[in-house]
Amino acid sequence: MRNHLIVAAVMAAVVTPVAAQAQGYTTGVSRGAIVVDDDAGIAVEQRPAFREYVVRERVPDYVIQDRVVVGTVLPETGVTYYDVPQTYGATPYRYTVVNGETVLVEPRTRRIVQVVE
Structure with a gap:
């Protein structure tokens, strides 16, 4: 009986941090679609200003x-x-x-x- 309690305590000590860590991730793949943590993209409150910036910059529209x-x-060429810009948040992505849609791209x-949007 005592051995079972020791084994259970060891298992709980090993499994609990792994389960807690797994719940902390917000990016990954879900049903074939990529889920992006909003902290890495353009924040909701920055999106209208960022879209206006893109229009002012006259970024060419690529059609697919x-x-x-x-x-x-997206294709390698073309x-x-x-x-x-830093004013819209630090992000590892490019746009x-x-x-006709502004997109962030890895x-x-x-x-x-x-x-x-």
């Missing part, structure tokens, strides 16, 4: 046949990506305009991670 949704991978994979 697919719908513009999170998870879409699309120009731009740095997000461009696709089918530069290494060219995957859309946020459609800025």
Whole structure:
């Protein structure tokens, strides 16, 4: 009986931190779509100003046949990506305009991670 209690205590000590850590993640893949932590993208309150900034900059619109949704991978050539100014938050992503939609893109994979609405 005493051995069972010791084993249970050891298992609880090992499993609890792992379970707590797993619950802290907000980014990852969910049902085939990428979920992005809003802290890494453009914050909700910054989105209208950021869209106005993109219009003022006259960023060219790249047209694709697919719908513009999170998870879409853009082509290697033909699309120009731009740095997000610090005034709209520090982000590892770059932006461009696709089918009239401003999007944030992960530069290494060219995957859309946020459609800025």
